[in-house]
Amino acid sequence: MNITRFAPSPTGYIHIGNVRSAIYPYLIAKQSGGKFILRIEDTDRSRYVPGATDLIVETLRWLGLNWDEGIIVGGDHGPYYQSERRDIYHAYARKLIAAGRAYPDNTPPEKINEYRKADNDKKVPYLYRNHRPEAAEKAGTSEAIPWEEGTPLRFKSEPKSYKWHDEVMGDLSTGPEVCDDIILIKADGLPTYNFAHIVDDYEMQVTHIVRGVEYLSSMPNYLNIYEALGIKHPKFVSLPHVLATTGNKKLSKRDGAKSAVDYRNEGVLPEAMLNYLACLGWNDGTEKEIYSMEELLKAFSVDRIQSSGARFDEVKLLWQNGQWIRKIFDEQGVDELYSRTEGFWPEEATNYPEEYRKKVLSIIYDRLKTLSDIKTFTDYFFKDPEIDLEMIENNKFLKKLSETEESDLLGNAIERLSAISDKDWNADNLQAALNKLLEKSGKKPAELFSLIRIALSFAPFSPALHLTAEVLGKNTTLARLNATRSAIVNDLN
Numbered sequence: 001m002n003i004t005r006f007a008p009s010p011t012g013y014i015h016i017g018n019v020r021s022a023i024y025p026y027l028i029a030k031q032s033g034g035k036f037i038l039r040i041e042d043t044d045r046s047r048y049v050p051g052a053t054d055l056i057v058e059t060l061r062w063l064g065l066n067w068d069e070g071i072i073v074g075g076d077h078g079p080y081y082q083s084e085r086r087d088i089y090h091a092y093a094r095k096l097i098a099a100g101r102a103y104p105d106n107t108p109p110e111k112i113n114e115y116r117k118a119d120n121d122k123k124v125p126y127l128y129r130n131h132r133p134e135a136a137e138k139a140g141t142s143e144a145i146p147w148e149e150g151t152p153l154r155f156k157s158e159p160k161s162y163k164w165h166d167e168v169m170g171d172l173s174t175g176p177e178v179c180d181d182i183i184l185i186k187a188d189g190l191p192t193y194n195f196a197h198i199v200d201d202y203e204m205q206v207t208h209i210v211r212g213v214e215y216l217s218s219m220p221n222y223l224n225i226y227e228a229l230g231i232k233h234p235k236f237v238s239l240p241h242v243l244a245t246t247g248n249k250k251l252s253k254r255d256g257a258k259s260a261v262d263y264r265n266e267g268v269l270p271e272a273m274l275n276y277l278a279c280l281g282w283n284d285g286t287e288k289e290i291y292s293m294e295e296l297l298k299a300f301s302v303d304r305i306q307s308s309g310a311r312f313d314e315v316k317l318l319w320q321n322g323q324w325i326r327k328i329f330d331e332q333g334v335d336e337l338y339s340r341t342e343g344f345w346p347e348e349a350t351n352y353p354e355e356y357r358k359k360v361l362s363i364i365y366d367r368l369k370t371l372s373d374i375k376t377f378t379d380y381f382f383k384d385p386e387i388d389l390e391m392i393e394n395n396k397f398l399k400k401l402s403e404t405e406e407s408d409l410l411g412n413a414i415e416r417l418s419a420i421s422d423k424d425w426n427a428d429n430l431q432a433a434l435n436k437l438l439e440k441s442g443k444k445p446a447e448l449f450s451l452i453r454i455a456l457s458f459a460p461f462s463p464a465l466h467l468t469a470e471v472l473g474k475n476t477t478l479a480r481l482n483a484t485r486s487a488i489v490n491d492l493n
Contacts, residue, residue, distance in 0.1 A: 001033060001034040001035075002028050002029050002032040002207045003029060003035045003037065003204070003207045003208075004026070004029040004034070004035075004207070004208050004210060005036070005038070005070075005200075005201065005204065005206050005209075006038055006060070006065075007040070009042065009044065010040055010048055010052035010056065011047045011049055012052055013055050013059075013253075014055070014259060015252070015257035015258060016258065016259070016273070017241070017250070017251040017252070019059065019260050019277055020242060020277045020278075020280060021210060021211060021239060022063075022065055023274060023277055024237065024282075024300075024302075025210040025237075026065045027296060027297060028210065028300075034207070035069055036065070037067060037069045037070045037077075038056075038057075038060065038069075038071055038073075039070055039071070039080050039082070039204070040053055040081045041082050041197070042083045043082045043186075043190040043193070045190070055259070055261060058261060059260045062260065062264055062270050063273060063274050064293060065274075069204075077203055077204040077205070082190075082200065085199075085200070086189055086191075089190075089191040089195065090149075092199045092229065093147075093184055093191075093195075094147075095229060096155065096225075096228055096229065097139070098140075100140015101158075102139065102155055102156055102184060103133075103135040103138070103144070103153070103154055103156055104135055104145055104151045105133055105136070105151070105152050105153070105154045106152070115130075115131040127180050128180055128181045128182075132156075132181065136181065139156050149189045151187065152185065153183070153184045153185040154181045154182065154183055155183075155224070155225060155228070157179040157182075157221065157224050158179070158224060158228075159176035159177070159179040160176050160179065160224070161173065161174065161175050162220050162223050164223060164236070166216070166238050167208075167236060167237045167305075168239065168240070168302065168305045169238050169307055172216070174219070179220050179224050180221060182194050183195075194218065194222070194225075195225065198222060198225050198226060207235060208237055210239065211239065212241065213239065237305075240307060241310075242311075242312050243312065244257070244311075244312065245311065245312055245313065250309075257312075266372050267321075267370030267371030267373065268371075269324050269340065269371075271292065271324045271327075272321035273321075274293065275290060275320055276317045276320050278296050278300070280310045280312065281305060281309075281310030282300070282304055283304060284301070289323075290323055322368060325368050326366055329366075334358050334362045334365075335358070337365060338357070338358050338361055340371060344372055344374045345357065345375065345382075346378060346379050346383075348379075348382035348383045349382045352382060356471075359471045360378050360471055361378075363463040363464070363467040364378060367463070377462075379459070380456070380457040380459055384479075384480065385459065385480075386458065387483060389487060391458055392455075392488075395450055397444070397447050397450045398447060398451055403488050403492050406488050407489055409441060409443065409448060409451055409452075410484060410485040411485060412437060413434075413448075413452055414478060416433050416437045417478060417481070418478060419433075425473065426470055427466045427470045430469050430470055434465060455485075456481070
């Protein structure tokens with residue numbers, strides 16, 4: 001049984017690059033019937049942003065990444081806010097002190113900067129262990145300097161070479177020059193990430209650590225601490241960066257990376273976001289692109305995660321979102337898709353019954369890339385469009401028609417459609433009437449149907465003409481055709 005965790009810091013929203021670091025551990029845990037833990041790493045109080053944890057929770061719940069243990073839901077290994085686990089970290093810190101592997105260090109920052117500058121001037125790598133204070137030399141002896149809260153606690157490293165296996169990056173190794181005396185507990189009594197995550201993962205019985213490749217450079221120090229504590233480390237799954245749309249930089253908030261909540265508010269479905277991010281740097285060896293959560297749980301495997309960075313492509317995300325909109329409509333029906341659309345309709349839509357809005361949705365859904373497109377594609381269903389004769393004049397199919405021809409064609413359409421009774425006003429009868437009108441006019445379909453379509457919507461795009469007229473209804477359809485014809489006649493005069 002695999003146990004994984006997602007452990008974000010509450011420093012603001014989590015952008016979509018971070019979200020992938022929640023999806024993969026969720027899949028790894030759930031595939032084995034294991035546990036997915038949500039832990040909040042909030043020990044860096046200088047970067048804490050109020051409300052950030054709420055956004056994290058909101059994002060995970062929106063995506064359906066429900067955790068089995070952690071904040072809010074509880075569990076056997078709490079607390080799940082690191083800031084509330086101070087006593088646990090201190091207990092492990094004292095184990096290292098007793099073993100001679102940690103020492104108090106009040107060296108001021110100015111002195112540390114001097115050490116760094118001196119090493120840089122010598123053109124040698126800066127390592128704090130080459131400047132250890134007296135407290136380090138006495139660590140583990142009868143003369144050891146006692147550690148008191150308010151004084152930083154440093155790890156006393158034992159430089160050595162390491163070889164380890166990463167589930168994505170393969171077999172890795174480093175020399176002893178990487179190990180250093182890193183801070184374990186800060187002056188405020190709270191641990192650094194470097195120490196806290198090791199303690200927490202051990203206490204919470206985590207089997208797989210899934211995180212970005214940026215932590216690989218710190219692995220020798222982590223391995224050194226695992227050894228000093230005498231505990232076994234979990235499996236490591238290092239995820240390559242999600243790259244910005246252009247260049248080779250890591251996608252970041254600084255470069256304008258949006259949060260998952262932003263995409264939700266723009267009408268991206270959680271299924272699409274989950275699908276896209278899961279496949280960003282992973283594939284199952286097939287050409288398949290659309291995956292439900294159930295399909296991901298069956299297909300996902302760590303050994304198919306690519307070891308190079310994956311570029312974020314918003315165009316691809318929106319394409320997949322359009323596919324999911326159609327998939328939900330086709331497989332679950334208009335009621336399910338409609339339940340996702342609250343807040344995305346034109347303001348005037350509130351004046352119309354729900355059944356009418358569902359009819360509108362059922363004929364435009366296949367044009368949507370996001371739910372926010374609904375306003376653009378449905379505005380004319382809820383209010384009469386402003387007549388714009390230039391749109392007719394500039395239409396590539398209508399440029400050869402004179403205004404007289406346009407007026408006559410609309411007049412014939414009004415006559416033909418008026419003959420359909422209210423009870424027979426449906427898509428099939430409308431299509432038959434339009435076909436007869438086409439035959440009688442001698443015009444090309446693109447000419448006749450484009451003219452009528454524009455007269456009904458004055459929109460760049462609209463659904464099939466017979467479907468649009470059916471939903472608008474007889475009275476509205478005829479009124480708009482008459483209004484457009486009158487405007488053309490007035491322009492002639």
